[in-house]
Amino acid sequence: MELPGPNASRRRFLKAALTVGGASALSACLDRFSEEPIPQGTDDPTSFPDRQFAWNDSLERDDHGNVVLPEHHLFVYLNYDGEAGSEGVPTATDREQLETALRTIERAYEWSNRGVVFDLSYSPAYFDRFEEPLPDSVDLPSPERLTPVDTPTLDEQDALLHLASDRSDALLAIEETLFATGDDAPDTLNGVDVAGRLSDVFTVDDRRTGFIGPGLPAANQDGVAGIPDNGPVPEESPLFMGFKAAFAGNQATEEYVTISTGPFAGSTTKHVARLRQELDKWYGENSHDDMVSKLFSPRHAESGAVEGVGENLGDHSGITDEIYERITETAEEFGVVGHAEKAARANRDAEGNVRTLRRHVESTDDDTASLQFPSLQQGISEFNAVQEAMNGTDIVAENPAIKPRVKNGIFRYVFVQNRGNFLVPPRSLRAFPTSTGDAPAEQ
Ligand code: HEM
Incomplete structure (x- = not known):
């Protein structure tokens, strides 16, 4: 896929830029959208929900009260890449670097559709490095094949960072800044100083992108394998199959999916499939x-x-x-x-x-x-x-x-x-939790 020309619609351009990824896609966005600032966030941790996945109160609603997800999504699959000598177990320093990097995102972008919402979750393979198993209050088996007709690749990376925004240039900027290495890594993100990078503690194993919203599937159906050439996706559809989904009445609430007991109270589990x-x-x-x-x-x-x-x-x-x-x-x-x-x-x-x-x-x-x-x-x-x-x-x-x-x-x-399969720990445990639900800081 290539970046569309300057005449492409704003939304189509933002969608293509995220799919293409990389520094040149970000710089094309900066050229085009420099006059449209993205709202900055805050360094007040109390203004963020305790549960990382508690996005709904800060997201928009449609005329019927259904949650409107941000239009662009980035799924970054990560492996822990800890300090030499840590024997594969994250150290207090790693934890601090990671927390500081995540706070950089929060300081840089408002927690909303027009800013960025995100959660960082951990796989069973991540928790396997600790001597103690996860508590019984956490139901997190390794992923497995679940249909009789598919043989999927099982994702066993350590962690998954899922970011979402109406401004894919914010997601690209986070990637290009917080995963950068070397002396020429940018030292600001949306105008705030970078403190701590994700590349200090993680290696990227895979990046996957997504989009949703009326008009976007139709605008992005040309030349895509799996969609006929005659462009059948209806203009107003938010999904490729031509229908709307995720009605409020058929969705669990965030409260309902929360693990309420044990050391991981405030977490939820996250299954992520790619079809x-x-x-x-x-x-x-x-x-x-x-x-x-x-x-x-x-x-x-x-x-x-x-x-x-x-x-x-x-x-x-x-x-x-x-x-x-x-x-x-x-x-x-x-x-x-x-x-x-x-x-x-x-x-x-x-x-x-x-x-x-x-x-x-x-x-x-x-x-x-x-x-x-x-x-x-x-x-x-x-x-x-x-x-x-x-x-x-x-x-x-x-x-x-x-x-x-x-x-x-x-x-x-x-x-x-x-x-x-992943566990989304509460915000207080989001930086390398142990299997017993601690995240010990440097003394
Ligand atoms: C391209 C793939 C898919 C499309 C287009 C799709 C679309 C839809 C639509 C239109 C509905 C009805 C409206 C709603 O309740 O939101 C629905 C419901 C649902 N879908 Fe999917 N879906 C897809 C894949 C999946 C997969 C892989 C699962 C995994 C189990 C799944 C689970 C569900 C569930 C749990 C409901 C709600 C049923 C209820 O409790 O009322 N869907 N989907």
């Missing part, structure tokens, strides 16, 4: 009603519940318990089952609360349509249960018309490439 999308058949074979049947439920298609991209649904997808409890009957009657109605079967607790908070975004990394899919929940087993419900193995077993990748929700169109 490749192959939408030639999606757009080639399906009418609007077929798409609604496969994404939501055939009952939605029957009642005409979803107009266009689904803006009319307001703050709830309409997947009720009546709908998902009748799924066996639906499968028999229609010979097809919907993605959301399948997943919903395991996505409610006994009181009817939604269990997972999904923050998924699209991607054209490697010029291929894909989805970066983070899901937050109290424990990874909850995610695994939701994935199993989405697999629909029970439905496939009973309905000859439905096969693992045929008429089984959206399985024909999505292919899981990567899976990783």
